[in-house]
Amino acid sequence: MANNLPDLCLQNIFKHLNYDKALYPCTLVNKQWSYSSIPVLWSNPFIYVFEGRKPLNSLKPLIDTYLSFLPQNQQEELEIKPKFNQNSIMFNYPVYIRHIFFYFIYEGVKYWCNHCNVSNIIIKERKNQICKALIESFFIKSSKIDTFEIFESDDDYFNISDIFGSISNIQKIQKIRTLIIAKCSDISILLNLTLNVKSLKLFTLYNFDLVNSLRQFVQSQKNLTDITFSFPPKLFPTYWEIFHSSKTATSTVTFIEFIHIQFPKNISLIYHLALFTNLQYLKFRACDFGYIPNIKEDQLIQEINSNYPLAFKKLNTIIIIEDSYLNLEILKILLQFSGEELLSLELFEVKINKFNYIIKWLEVFCPNLRRLVIVDKTNDKLEIVGIHDFFRKFNNLSYVIINGEKHFAT
Template identity: 25%
Template sequence: MTCQLPFDCLNDIFKCLEEDKHTLYSCLLVNHLWCEVSVRIIWGNIWNIRTPRNNIVSSSILSTLVACLPNESKELLCKNEIFILTPTPKLPLFNYTAFCKILPISSIDELVVNSLQNKKPSKKRLVKEEIIKMFANQVYPLKKLFYYNNYYPLNFSFPYFPGLRDLSELYCSTILPSNFYYQLSQICCNLHTLSIIFDGYATPNELKELISLQNNLKVLILSAYDNASWKDIIPALKNNSNTITKLRLYGNKSNLPFSFVGLFYNLQEFIFSFMNVVNGNYFEGFKSLQYVNFSNLQTLKFPYHCPRPEYVMEFLETNGKNLKKFYVRGSNKALRLSIADFCPNLRSLFIVFNNNEIDILKVIFNNCEYLESIKVWCGKHYLSEKKVFETVANYSPNNFYELKIDNISHSDISPEDLEPFFISWKNRITKRILSLIIIKEYCKNLDDDEENMEIIKKYENLGIIRFRTIGYEKEKDEENYFII
């Protein structure tokens, strides 16, 4: 007699397969219960399996959504001579729409446009409206709403969108009509995450009201580019000064206000990500934060341009003791050396060393005894891979287990370099498996050499290392370099 695991148990197991789509899809074929569990997980965020260039996938998703439309919507499309082939003439096996927990308005727009390229704009708009209305009536609760632009305004009342009452994540922009924020503020006061793109338009007062009404806002993401600024919403943030624990700031200019960060004394994570800033401009506004004490801060990241190093050093002297993750790309030698003194409890580190600074890496390894993971640049003016391997083998602390290498130029590592490193790792007192991760962009990496891969496979089979490569874009997503 076979034993069938209950639905909830299978659901917990299959959630671990969300990134392994091939295995998850195979579960669809086992039996009806496995199929339903898998379908719920896949359709929970169906948008992440589709790409703008894959019209086949887009058409398949659209046809399934059309099959789920209520009869009145199907009749309306038919009346307007909009005929979209569905997977089956019968009703779908599941109500796929109800499984969705994430609704990106722009993705629906993109889905329809890519799939119905030869249709008139008016007919595309009708399809979009009927699909969004279906989501409005059937998705409950909705976890995430992505609504960034005003190209496709929602033209129905939000009280008829019951899932929004328990919305936990909102990703929006200041270009949206004020009525959107007004209606949302009437029904939604329990946002966990709020992400706002400032488009250069005046910030609607209704958005400020929505912010001030939140009871438990924990994650705040602000993105301002070109002439835009988040200055106008700062007063509305005061009501959430004790609840916000994660703050991510994105932009491409340095004269934005930063002193308001000091309001959030319970911060655990602070990401300061600015691109294309004119050389010589060092975010003078950060000066006001250098002595602010964030007693709970564990993660600090400067993925691109960094404030003036002396400001960051003062900040680390005040807050570095509690840091577990510190990522900084733009730094000077003094700042790199200060990490060993001010951040003794680090678990994860990304820092750029010049090619003559291997001794600084040794000092960090010696002083940061809890360090588990490090990412470094190799090649050209930076550290050589061979020296990094030698230093990791001989100086990394007992807890260390993960090495990420981002090659700026072609790798010159050889099997003669790799094997001694793996042997040294095998002979360490602490028998932790080493995770070796190569970030691939355009350069030739060590795994592009067949002999290197033979050595790698040998020590993988011995249980000494785990090896993988990740694309540059995926690595940036994992490190929150950009808005997801």
């Protein structure tokens, strides 16, 4: 049956497979599966090593493979003796890369240089040259790059504009993942050229000179749907304001994630989130709500209903992970506003003091809930009292997960 599936269908299936346990074995099944799985396997090979916690020595054959595809004159200029003959390699691996993660590529090249008997005197210059050559090769050979990451480097680095072919490829990027950025020249080029961004992730931008560039960038994005933030308290309000004050972002963004945010006292989080009229997915990971002052619930609800009648009307998923203390006031307001639209509530590794309150709010406000997961390992006595009556309050809820245990409706 699987042999009858078109290659494109197989590739779409393979994108959802785990790299170690399922994807790699697919390359060994038969010729069709091999040809369909290799492009997926090689779309982002560096991340499999770094985020998959693979041994660093697996980087060397990876870099060796890519270096074998450099033009002969470039190999000679960089004093590289290719390990493989291009003509003997079955696949043109650089064609398949879709994710340009500077950090992973840079660290991979650094490891390769450190294990190729390169003199410490020239290793710094050489790794920059090789890194530049590889990224240039990726830009030239791959037409499907859709994810891009810039990071701050302590070493001498190079500008994106120095890489042949980068400008035209940057303009095609669909997703951008921006990590620690310190090179204003690099990020300015990226912000000025990238107009098709759908997903933007910002992690600890210490350079306030980027604020105006980022503001213009956000205003220019007509397809921005996903944003992720991770900032220290002093920086967060400045960068967060760029988004909640943007008419463009507040009308297009559907997904917001906060990571390791310690929300400051002067932040009006609920008001700001209410501005995002298409918000569907809201996620907090390891955030601290403790600094948000007590909320005047009735006044807040009245003001939001009056000023932002569309607030949270499309919010269908709320996820809170690794929160030291769950702010019940904020959760109640979100449940109340999302109401019938809410389909999924997941609370992982959170400290829950008033579990029964949450259950009651769900019964009152969220009749269409389909997924409920609550995990608090500090409290092994979490229990839904009258669980059968609880299930009757919902139209589509077939089971709930409480501290890892499934409870079914029947």
